[in-house]
Amino acid sequence: MPLWVELVLRVGGVLVAFLTLPLLVGQAEHKVMAHMQGRLGPMYAGGFHGWAQLVADGVKFVQKEDITPREADRAVFRLAPAVALVPYLLVLLVIPLGPNDLVGQPLDIGLFFVLAVVGVGVVAVLMSAWASANKYSLLGGLRGAAQLLGYELPLVLAAASVAMAAGTLSLSGIVEAWQPWWLLWQAPAMIIFFVAGLAEIRRPPFDMPVADSELVFGYMTEYTGLRFAFFLLAEYVGIVVIAALTTVLFLGGWQGPFADDQLGWLWTLLKVFAVAFVIIWLRVSYPRLREDQLQRLCWLVLVPASLAQLVLTAAVRIAL
Amino acid sequence: MSDPSEHGGPAGGASERGMPGAGLVKGLAVTLKTMTSRSTTQQYPDVAPELPPRSRGVIALSEENCTVCMLCARECPDWCIYIDSHKEEVAVPGAARPRQRNVLDKFDIDFSLCMYCGICIEVCPFDALYWSPEFEYAEYDIKDLLHDKDHLGQWMATVPPPPAHDPNGEPAKEETAAARKVAAARPTPPVVRPEPGADPGPAS
Numbered sequence: 001m002p003l004w005v006e007l008v009l010r011v012g013g014v015l016v017a018f019l020t021l022p023l024l025v026g027q028a029e030h031k032v033m034a035h036m037q038g039r040l041g042p043m044y045a046g047g048f049h050g051w052a053q054l055v056a057d058g059v060k061f062v063q064k065e066d067i068t069p070r071e072a073d074r075a076v077f078r079l080a081p082a083v084a085l086v087p088y089l090l091v092l093l094v095i096p097l098g099p100n101d102l103v104g105q106p107l108d109i110g111l112f113f114v115l116a117v118v119g120v121g122v123v124a125v126l127m128s129a130w131a132s133a134n135k136y137s138l139l140g141g142l143r144g145a146a147q148l149l150g151y152e153l154p155l156v157l158a159a160a161s162v163a164m165a166a167g168t169l170s171l172s173g174i175v176e177a178w179q180p181w182w183l184l185w186q187a188p189a190m191i192i193f194f195v196a197g198l199a200e201i202r203r204p205p206f207d208m209p210v211a212d213s214e215l216v217f218g219y220m221t222e223y224t225g226l227r228f229a230f231f232l233l234a235e236y237v238g239i240v241v242i243a244a245l246t247t248v249l250f251l252g253g254w255q256g257p258f259a260d261d262q263l264g265w266l267w268t269l270l271k272v273f274a275v276a277f278v279i280i281w282l283r284v285s286y287p288r289l290r291e292d293q294l295q296r297l298c299w300l301v302l303v304p305a306s307l308a309q310l311v312l313t314a315a316v317r318i319a320l
Numbered sequence: 321m322s323d324p325s326e327h328g329g330p331a332g333g334a335s336e337r338g339m340p341g342a343g344l345v346k347g348l349a350v351t352l353k354t355m356t357s358r359s360t361t362q363q364y365p366d367v368a369p370e371l372p373p374r375s376r377g378v379i380a381l382s383e384e385n386c387t388v389c390m391l392c393a394r395e396c397p398d399w400c401i402y403i404d405s406h407k408e409e410v411a412v413p414g415a416a417r418p419r420q421r422n423v424l425d426k427f428d429i430d431f432s433l434c435m436y437c438g439i440c441i442e443v444c445p446f447d448a449l450y451w452s453p454e455f456e457y458a459e460y461d462i463k464d465l466l467h468d469k470d471h472l473g474q475w476m477a478t479v480p481p482p483p484a485h486d487p488n489g490e491p492a493k494e495e496t497a498a499a500r501k502v503a504a505a506r507p508t509p510p511v512v513r514p515e516p517g518a519d520p521g522p523a524s
Contacts, residue, residue, distance in 0.1 A: 032355065034359070035354070035355040035359055036351040036352075036354050036355040037354065038354055038357075038359045038360045038361070039359055039360075039361050040359050040361040040363075043363070281348065281351060281352070282348075284351050285347040285348050285350070285351045286344070286347060
């Protein structure tokens with residue numbers, strides 16, 4: 001296979017995943033949230049149980065006027081949605097779907113790359129917040145910055161624990177080294193990583209920066225049309241990314257009950273959707289954390305716990 | 321929802337707040353249970369709603385029962401019933417003199433004013449007014465909500481048969497009155513309504 005065919009195939013595959021998985025997760029959120037609240041959710045769009053609701057939403061967003069406030073910093077304001085979206089696209093590039101290099105771009109320092117790129121999200125939040133020239137945007141953006149910077153630490157420490165256990169920074173290498181008893185050994189790290197990941201993508205119950213009941217819509221207040229849709233898309237790609245990272249790092253990725261070589265991609269996708277379901281489930285079940293509770297959870301619970309997990313991982317690693 | 325001590329979790333010696341995290345698990349359980357049970361949404365325009373018995377949709381008029389006594393119009397709290405009538409002489413052959421009777425000319429109910437209290441239906445001594453469960457009579461113009469006597473008469477076809485008497489309710493006034501009369505005439509009154517479960521009745 002010539003190089004360019006392989007390149008097109010890999011990039012095309014990642015692009016398809018980037019465009020379809022968030023829609024699937026979004027539709028699942030519509031339906032799961034509705035049924036958890038005793039409703040039915042969208043029922044009309046597309047004819048069968050509203051399967052085309054998000055397509056219809058997309059068409060609606062495209063038709064809306066693209067407004068830039070007069071006082072806004074135009075260039076930064078217009079660039080922010082792209083900055084929010086592109087890091088997640090790059091992360092999807094290195095997340096392995098199955099064995100034998102079934103991945104957009106195999107990378108030896110995949111974990112490092114992923115954590116570094118996900119951290120760019122805070123820049124998009126600050127850009128949109130400052131450039132909007134709106135007090136609600138600014139409040140939301142500053143809350144977002146405090147939250148993202150804080151939760152970055154437990155996220156990285158929990159990921160470092162599993163990297164230490166596997167002895168590699170390559171995501172494929174971590175999945176290959178993974179064994180079922182790690183579920184127990186790395187359980188605290190998994191919970192810490194998952195909770196910090198939720199906070200990183202600003203999902204309820206960690207949606208203080210958006211907090212639509214007090215801040216209108218936080219840093220997204222001034223956005224309309226397609227740019228707003230990009231922010232929403234970034235949120236759903238964020239769910240996919242966090243679910244995929246949790247799967248790859250802590251749930252054994254493509255390792256399934258049988259036929260790992262042929263069906264590895266299926267096990268990965270199943271696990272990703274299961275984790276995404278839990279993310280939606282938490283959103284429906286729990287109220288939003290107050291700003292001080294949010295920071296308290298991060299600095300007084302998650303950071304010490306992740307440090308303890310690092311010690312535990314190191315001890316077991318030396319003992320074995 | 322209920323006593324917190326019931327949900328203390330497996331830790332018997334735990335404080336009143338229960339195990340740490342028990343509330344979080346309970347929240348997840350509630351949403352999961354709601355998700356797996358049937359949702360309460362009614363698909364209204366696609367599926368006709370299941371209305372409870374004695375639903376108050378629209379008022380139907382049985383014109384031949386009306387004697388133009390005007391009780392309904394007088395009792396109506398917001399005066400939304402308009403009645404016009406005239407007297408006609410009916411000459412019965414062989415009678416000493418011709419009789420007079422009321423003829424209904426106009427019977428309008430303005431449903432833009434009606435507050436669906438049902439007093440007109442309660443007060444009608446001749447059973448000329450009924451509740452119908454039909455509710456889909458919205459109009460684009462508010463003056464079309466004034467239903468005349470032909471329109472009100474058309475609703476009669478939608479009036480459901482009266483529901484059966486509630487077995488646990490108190491007996492009807494007619495029954496108690498009849499029983500009282502019999503009791504006054506006879507020393508031992510018969511049982512008007514058999515006690516539920518005590519007497520199987522003539523069916524056995």
